[in-house]
Amino acid sequence: MSSFFRLPEKRSCAEEDSAKENEPAAKKKCRSYVWKHFSQLEGNSAKCLLCSQVYKTGGNTTNLINHLKRSHPTTITTPKSEQTLGSFLNVATTKGDALGSTRKAKLDEALMKMVATDLQPFRVVEDTGFRNFVRCLDPQYVLPSRTTLSSVLLENLYGEMKRKLNVMLENVSHCAITTDGWTSRANDHYLTVTCHFVTDTFQIKSAVLSTNKLLCETNQNSENIAESLRAILVDWNLFHKVTSIVTDNASSMIKACTLLEKRHLPCFAHTLNLIVQDALISESVKDVLSKCKRIVGFFKSSSNAYAKLKTAQTNNECYGLVQEVATRWNSCHKMIVRILKIRDAVSRVLLETMKAPPPLTAEEISVLTDLEYILGPFDEATNRVSGSTYETISLIIPVSADLHHRLSSMDNLIKTTEGFEVRNALLNGINRRLFEYEGRSVTKVATMLDPRFKKEAFRSASNADSAVEAIRKEMAGMTNLKVSEPPTHTENNAYFSFMQSKIANKIKTPMSDAIIVLRQYLEANHATPNISPLDYWKVQDIRMESLKKIALKNLCVPACSTESERTFSRAGCIVTDRRAALKAKNVDKLVFTSKNQWLSEI
Known part of the structure; x- marks a missing residue:
């Protein structure tokens, strides 16, 4: 066989052992710095020593490094063995490192506050337009993921604000709460609780304590409401400090306060609305109000008619119409005020439009004018007692007396029989519902x-x-x-000494x-x-x-439960169709951080 195809000579075992001994020793692999903060578990997983979170390693440390960057940025250090030429030249190897951990944390916190305050969904960090906008502002800032927003940044913001509120409430001797239930778009029932107290600087403060489901989600009776309230108040260490609970006039809420052995105060604004609603169901004004609602509904349902209405208004300002909603306070008064304000334009468009409802007659305009004047004091009273930054409980009795006095003095101003009937019905409602507040x-x-x-x-x-x-x-x-006592003189005076023992x-x-x-x-x-x-x-x-x-x-007791109503409005903007799958715990934290933004300024 040719030497070209000669096989390599086989070495003996002794020769191979000698060759291995002469080879240089393999360099030992350097252990990553992340293992200073993690302990290795079975099954390719590791546990964070700082927060006890468990992550899959998958044969590398990428998940562990990302966790440290998100949750513990100040712990990240790069060993000399892992330094690159860029780090040697003091140039960061990543955008996040270039930004600096302190500034990155501040920007993340500001982003979370924006999401809470502006009611943005967590997925906003994935929107292309928002990402491009942030990139233009600061190319070095790396947006956190939506998971980081919901599980880390929201938790941190909520925890910090809750800690501040706890410190304030520890120094409070007495407080009051308002509470009410509402149903989200996802058909979940929530109970909102707000707290009202006076600070050591003599300022009224209101804070949302909780927006959570009842302890038993399938039952909304008074016992379940009472136990849910008790759990919330005990969690905040406020049960023994609550002097009054303000709710609507629902029987379940009243009984829940009785079970808790807490003083109940019916919402004054709800009571005012009930008085007005009872007066407006009179047959004498029911027809004219129904006609007003049909007219408003026609313009709301027809874009062409609505455009004509704006064109028909001769002044510089263009007004729309307001529809009455029975559950919205004073909405009937607002509907009447707006119709009377632009009644000429409304009548003109109705007469010129096919299939439109008939316009209001002169007699009906007179009835509406009386109603506007009669219902005006109730609108003013509701706005006055619905504040949350000033004392309102002491306004209930004088406002009730003022309403009765103003209605009783309208005899020379009311022009129609229907107006007198509504005025008298309102006076009866005040006597029946409002004057009992003087006895509370x-x-x-x-x-x-x-x-x-x-x-x-x-x-x-x-x-x-x-x-x-x-x-x-x-x-x-x-x-x-x-x-206060008059000052006493310690000097020895023999005169009138017989009185000293009597005084003492x-x-x-x-x-x-x-x-x-x-x-x-x-x-x-x-x-x-x-x-x-x-x-x-x-x-x-x-x-x-x-x-x-x-x-x-x-x-410190509020006159109304309007703060709970405002929380419902805010929560309704949070639990939208786009965010219907929000977990209950995240709803609670988002409502808390959104409504209690004043805590972040402390």
């Missing part, structure tokens, strides 16, 4: 301790006297009551001290109407300390 403890005490009103806001003198007596008894039960042995009782302090307050001049009651009590000295405590205890 929290409303009469709060009104008496409002320096703008005192006894003069009450229609009944007996109710005013009972409020004074309730305050006096509560003051007498306080052990730290302070009363004079018996003082808590009730007598309470009478003196309360009399000083009631006989003082009334505060001006534009002063805040909390500002008044803030500057009072030690002599009024007992009254101040009682005032703060009662003035």
Whole structure:
């Protein structure tokens, strides 16, 4: 055989062993720095030593490194063995590293606040237009994933805001809550609870505590509501601090407060709306209101008619029409006001349009004019007592008396029989539904301790006297009551020395001290109407300390459950058709962070 095809010579075992011994030793593989923060588990998985999260490794450390970058950016360090030429030249190897972990964390937090405040879905970080916009602002910023937004950034923001609110509530002696239930677009029933309290700087604050499903999702009875409320209040350590619970007039809510042994206050705005709705079902005005609703519905359903309506308005401003919704407060009054404002344009378009409803007659216009005037005070009263940044509980009694007085003084201004019938029905509703607030403890005490009103806001003198007596008894039960006394002289004076022992042995009782302090307050001049009651009590000295405590205890109670209603509106914008699959826990956190943005400023 030719030498060209000669096979290689076979080496002996001894020769092979000698060759292996002469080969250089294989370089030991360097262990990644991530294992300083992870412990290796069975089945190709690892557990984070910082937050106990478990991740699959898949034969590499990519998942582990990404977790550290997302959740623990300050722990990331690059060993010398893993440094590259770029890091040697102080040039970051990735966009996130170039941005810096501190700035990246701030931008991530700002992004999460934007999502919560502007009610954006988590998937906004995947939208092409938004990603291009962020890239133009800062090419080095790497957007977090939607999973990071929901599971990490939202959790961090919620935890920080909840911690701040907990610290504030720990220093509060008394608070009040409002609560109501609502159903989302995904047909899930939620219970929202808001808290109202006075801060150490004498400011009214409102905060959403929870927006969660009931403990038993298949039952909405009073027992289930009561236990769900108890669990929320115990979780926030507020159960013993709650003085009143404000809800609508639903029987299940009233019974739930009874089961919790907490004072219930019916929402004043709901009560006003019930009075108006009862008056407007009168046969004398039902037809004209139904006609107004048909006219508004016609323009709402026809784009051509709506365009003609805008063109027919001769002034510079173009107004649309407002439809009445029974569950929306004062919507009937708003519908009437808008129709009367542009009635000439409405009539012109209706007469010129085929198949349009007939326009309003002169008699019907007169009825609507009376209704606008009669319902106006109710609209003003609802807006006045629905605030959340000032004291409203002390307004209930004077507002009720003012409504009765204004309606009773309209005899010379009402022109139609229908107007008189509605006015009388409203007066009956006020007598039946509103005047009972004078007998409730929290409303009469709060009104008496409002320096703008005192006894003069009450229609009944007996109710005013009972409020004074309730305050006096509560003051007498306080052990730290302070009363102003004349200064005593310690100098030795032989004159009138027989009186010294009598003065020293004079018996003082808590009730007598309470009478003196309360009399000083009631006989003082009334505060001006534009002063805040909390500002008044803030500057009072030690002599009024007992009254101040009682005032703060009662003035924190809201007159209405409107804060829960506002939360429903915000939650409805969060749980949209685009976000109907949101988990209940994320709904709660998003509502909390969205409604309590003022906490982030602390």
